Amino acid sequence: MPPRVSPLKDALQHLHSKTDKTSKLEVKYINAVKGRGIFALSSFSKGDFVLEYRGDMIDNAESQRRRRIYHPSCVAFMFSFKWRGRTWCIDASQEDGSFGRLVNDEHIRPNCRMKRIDVDRKPHLCLFALNDIQHGEEITYDYGGEDCPWRMQMTMNAADVIIPVDSSHPADLLETRMDETAQDTNQQ
Ligand SMILES: C[S@@+](CC[C@H](N)C(=O)[O-])C[C@H]1O[C@@H](n2cnc3c(N)ncnc32)[C@H](O)[C@@H]1O
Numbered sequence: 421m422p423p424r425v426s427p428l429k430d431a432l433q434h435l436h437s438k439t440d441k442t443s444k445l446e447v448k449y450i451n452a453v454k455g456r457g458i459f460a461l462s463s464f465s466k467g468d469f470v471l472e473y474r475g476d477m478i479d480n481a482e483s484q485r486r487r488r489i490y491h492p493s494c495v496a497f498m499f500s501f502k503w504r505g506r507t508w509c510i511d512a513s514q515e516d517g518s519f520g521r522l523v524n525d526e527h528i529r530p531n532c533r534m535k536r537i538d539v540d541r542k543p544h545l546c547l548f549a550l551n552d553i554q555h556g557e558e559i560t561y562d563y564g565g566e567d568c569p570w571r572m573q574m575t576m577n578a579a580d581v582i583i584p585v586d587s588s589h590p591a592d593l594l595e596t597r598m599d600e601t602a603q604d605t606n607q608q
Pocket residue numbers: 453454455456457496497521522523524525526570587588589
């Protein structure tokens with residue numbers, strides 16, 4: 421078996437080439453509620469780099485402007501985060517074929533977590549495996565926030581109450597679950 425590439429090195433290679441692990445991950449349609457998701461085609465070890473959440477990096481003013489004009493289904497692809505004391509956003513609303521934008525939320529037992537990696541003074545959002553991931557498992561992370569409509573629906577269904585579900589999730593709450601131990605590769 422070839423020696424394991426360090427997760428950071430692996431991430432940097434993919435960040436530079438703007439590629440996904442197409443031999444290790446696949447897109448699958450799940451159902452009408454969840455839509456598509458990303459699934460492991462082979463196993464990952466705890467700590468492995470899995471993928472980057474790629475998109476258009478914009479400042480908070482531009483993010484607010486786009487949120488006002490976007491359809492809610494597009495706002496769901498906007499991931500806001502703090503960097504150098506300011507709020508930024510990765511807008512992944514464009515269907516660009518990248519995998520990061522298709523990873524679904526799981527707040528009880530996520531198998532990945534988001535970390536920020538700074539390369540050439542620019543932040544990148546990457547998912548790393550929280551535990552070993554087996555072939556066939558869906559890749560998930562905790563979007564953060566408490567008000568994801570599908571979570572509320574689960575809670576209410578458990579209580580046997582029917583509520584209308586609003587599909588417009590304010591994805592800017594996601595920053596609450598982002599790992600703050602980002603590494604600036606320029607400082608190493
Ligand atoms: C960033 S997108 C993820 C990709 C999306 N599933 C798709 O097919 O385009 C976020 C959207 O996926 C759906 N989603 C994510 N996690 C979910 C979950 N645990 N249960 C139901 N829907 C979910 C919601 O519609 C949410 O607005």
